[in-house]
Amino acid sequence: MTTSVFGYYPPYQFLNDFGEVEGLFIDYLELIEKKIDYKFKKHKYTYWNNVIEDIKVGRIDMILEIQETKERAPYLNFYAQLFESQHVIVTKEDSDIYTIADLTNKTIVTPKGYAIRETLEEEFPGIKIEIEENEVECLRALSAGKYDAYVGAKAAINYFIQAKNFKDLVIITETPYYYSPGLGVRKDNEMLNNIIEKATESISFSEQNELFDRWLLKKVKPFYLKFSFWLFILTIMFIMLFVNMFLNRYLKYKIKERTHALQLAKEAAGQSSLLKTSFIHNISHEIRTPLNSILGFSELIKKEGNLSADQQNHMEKVIHSGKQLIYIVDDVLEISSLQTKEVTTHAEEVNLIDIFKKIVYYFKPKADDKKIKLSFYKQANLKEDLVKVDKQRLIIIVNKLTDNAIKFTAQGEVSITYEKDPQYIIVTIADTGIGIKSDQKELIFDSFLQLENDISRTFSGLGLGLSIAKENTLVLGGKISFESKENIGPTFTVKLPYQAVSSQAQVDIWFEADSNTLNYTVLVAEDVKINFLLVNSILKKFIPFNFTVLHAVNGKEAVDFAQRNPNIDLVIMDIRMPVMDGYEATRIIKKMRPELTILAHTAYSSDKDIEAALNAGCAEVISKPIEIDFFKTTVKKYLLPESVNLQ
Known part of the structure; x- marks a missing residue:
């Protein structure tokens, strides 16, 4: 039986120093051969399109590295998807393409026979796609100005841009599509399908990990691509031909040693990044937990305590300072997640007018303290305010830009304006503040940056706001820009893609509440006693409701309560608890009682934490x-x- 070998796609398959093909998939094939005690015949290919033609007519029985698509499914079965490499968009440096949406009406190039062409044609029916023989030809034609963009797997593109020295080409952005190859076996070869299925299932997790460690963490660059190597070899050949073998072996040893050192350095850097993110995440939780009771009880005292005017003022300062601390911690956690790409997006139906009114309401006291006018405008003929967009990230972007505008404005006005076109929500935040010098415009989106020492002494903060606004805009596939001159306040413009939503009339029915009809039983799962006391105090004083409050100190106890008490109307679930955590407890309770609403109440509030809580079955966080x-x-x-x- 015969399999393809395609030696032009490092580090998955590539030609080594001796013209032999090696790489991740070659080692994976050898592992299968060892499992089944059989050696496949290997047919080496130069052009990918020939691989596809030969598998169709039966010249080969298996393709070693191929991605599943609708076009290939009728004649191939697919096994062992080993990894995913995100597809990215490559353009020239001066291109006007910033997001995948900008590919419309552009000419895209892909290698002949590659799966990404089928994906793009399916997702963008009107897109114009041209083909070249391979990745290098695609990049060379793009560099020559023949096409507008190239879409391909990130790992391979990075390699070829560096190896072939395409200095005028850059990766603009990532796409939502992935290169996820495995083994492809002809459907009509039943015996081979049975063998491959059993062999791939027998390969253990640790065996796969060993392959990944060997190949995906290394930067594979054959030494024959280095000019210095050939200059060195030619010089030595003219001086002493008989020492050629010795020097060649020595060079190979040094390259292997350096590659190993680079691998260790990458592993250490990756581990350091993970430790940093984990540390910041845990610090956020540990700070939020005591602040929960401090701010919660402070709010209760302020609302219900018989305080003098001075005491009310002191309490407001305590609450304000606590919220400022949370604001700072959240900023550090947010920028850490954005920089490590550990973010997800969640589009939902929102009313834009409600969002902007709440933002203005939130910042108005801060503007009033500085005697600044805070104004909000919307497009005059804008009748439809319902859209589908990531609400939380939209709020973060506008909040950061508004906070920055108020911070750097001593007098005058800060204005927020929004409008819509068929594709974008366009938000403009303008102020009459200190402005930005022309030589500093390229720096203002850098993390932890505050321009000039005298300014940083006047205006407090970590300097993360604009960086967070920019990164969140890019995550949503949008664009951010600004105009400013020194001593003339800047105008920031954000364009975010959205989906239109049909408006529906909403009718509120008001009635006189009868407290006898508002008797509810609430289960609070919380292992920290003071946090339970806070929630209990809020519920007990929540007029006109009459709450019966049950208390579980861990997830297992919460499950037992839900099983024994069918009259429970609502569960407020902490996530981090002993014995059984809130995720597991939520899954079990929802399986027993799918109709029961569970609200997560947690100090873990990153995108991943919120997504995990919602996936477990919580209605809201x-x-x-x-x-x-x-x-x-x-x-x-x-x-x-x-x-x-x-x-």
């Missing part, structure tokens, strides 16, 4: 430290009928 008004609004939303509102 309430972050610590608790915001009493938001907490009450959320509880009310899930307890009352949809057509009923309480004032």
